[in-house]
Amino acid sequence: xxxxxxxxxxxxxxxxxxxxxxxxxxxxxxxxxxxxxxxxxxxxxxxxxxxxxxxxxxxxxxxxxxxxxxxxxxxxxxxxxxxxxxxxxxxxxxxxxxxxxxxxxxxxxxxxxxxxxxxxxxxxxxxxxxxxxxxxxxxxxxxxxxxxxxxxxxxxxxxxxxxxxxxxxxxxxxxxxxxxxxxxxxxxxxxxxxxxxxxxxxxxxxxxxxxxxxxxxxxxxxxxxxxxxxxxxxxxxxxxxxxxxxxxxxxxxxxxxxxx
Numbered sequence: 329x330x331x332x333x334x335x336x337x338x339x340x341x342x343x344x345x346x347x348x349x350x351x352x353x354x355x356x357x358x359x360x361x362x363x364x365x366x367x368x369x370x371x372x373x374x375x376x377x378x379x380x381x382x383x384x385x386x387x388x389x390x391x392x393x394x395x396x397x398x399x400x401x402x403x404x405x406x407x408x409x410x411x412x413x414x415x416x417x418x419x420x421x422x423x424x425x426x427x428x429x430x431x432x433x434x435x436x437x438x439x440x441x442x443x444x445x446x447x448x449x450x451x452x453x454x455x456x457x458x459x460x461x462x463x464x465x466x467x468x469x470x471x472x473x474x475x476x477x478x479x480x481x482x483x484x485x486x487x488x489x490x491x492x493x494x495x496x497x498x499x500x501x502x503x504x505x506x507x508x509x510x511x512x513x514x515x516x517x518x519x520x521x522x523x524x525x526x527x528x529x530x531x532x533x534x535x536x537x538x539x540x541x542x543x544x545x546x547x548x549x550x551x552x553x554x555x556x557x558x559x560x561x562x563x564x565x566x567x568x569x570x571x572x573x574x575x576x577x578x579x580x581x582x583x584x585x586x587x588x
Contacts, residue, residue: 329414329434329458331539334569334588337416337577338371339545342396343380343388356399363404367412369581373435376400376428377418381439383473383514390421398427405431416460420444420469422451429455435507437541438462439515441492444469453500460541460575461492462509465516475518481525482532485510489536507575508538513547520549527564530571542568543577562587 329335340362359376366374378396379388388396397417404415416435417428422445425436434457441461442448452459463485466472478484489508497503510533516522523544526533533540542565544550550560562583565576569588578584 329539331574334573335372335575336370336581336584336588337373337375337541337543337575338366338369338581339375339577339579340366340377340400341380342376342378342400356403359400360403363400363409366581367409370585371413371581373414373416373575375416375418375435375437375577376404376433377437378424379419379469381469381471383471385470387470390423393419393421393424394427397424401428401431401433404433410434416458420448422447426451426455429457434458435460439464439471440467440469441489442496443467443492449496449499449501452496456502456505458505458507459496459501460507460509461489461496462541463488463511463515465511471514473514473518477519478517478522481516481522482529485516485526485533486536493538506538507541508533508536509541509543512542512544513549520551523547523549524564527568527571530568530573534572539574540568540572541575541577542573544568545576545578545580558583 340359342359378393410432415433416437417425417433418437419425420438420440436457437460439462465476510526512523544564545561546557550557565584
């Protein structure tokens with residue numbers, strides 16, 4: 329991956345309950361159309377997910393998640409779309425990650441940072457993709473709306489991520505393939521001040537010397553209604569890039585590309 333320039337990650341949520349796009353791409357044909365659109369928009373990475381993990385989301389079985397994402401993965405592989413963009417599988421389930429990696433996906437995006445499935449490390453060591461390890465205050469995939477307080481939010485995130493990195497590297501995974509994500513929004517706290525603080529202090533997180541992925545897009549900490557969050561999504565994404573982020577995960581690739 330070329331981290332000498334900003335990497336823009338577009339999102340395809342093949343779920344009926346995503347907070348941001350409310351099932352717009354739950355239908356396989358809509359998902360295919362969105363993938364083609366993101367490629368035309370110039371997305372460097374396309375993140376495919378079959379399970380929502382935000383507050384109020386429902387547990388999804390392995391069978392259901394696989395049924396949602398496997399047809400999309402097959403479509404991407406059959407049409408050799410991994411030659412046009414990098415593809416990321418947004419999952420914490422090892423079998424889903426394995427299926428995507430077998431079909432040419434290059435990135436695993438695990439919101440549990442390997443806590444969701446004990447078999448995930450074995451899959452990562454076998455395939456050696458890029459892995460995005462995300463901080464979350466919650467040990468389970470279902471994030472809560474808890475308003476927790478931090479003495480030092482960056483120090484807490486650093487300590488957590490270092491622990492996850494050490495376990496992965498000790499298992500034989502190449503350190504150069506690790507990307508970190510500070511979580512943002514409800515993954516950090518229901519108090520929005522911490523998400524803004526993370527963006528302001530991102531250079532401190534960059535001291536760990538791993539590429540940073542940031543996803544502020546449409547998150548509730550930005551305030552206002554969902555439809556009012558596009559402008560601040562771009563504003564704080566650009567600020568994150570300025571402060572050291574390498575990858576920006578966004579629901580509006582076009583708008584962000586125009587602003588860089």
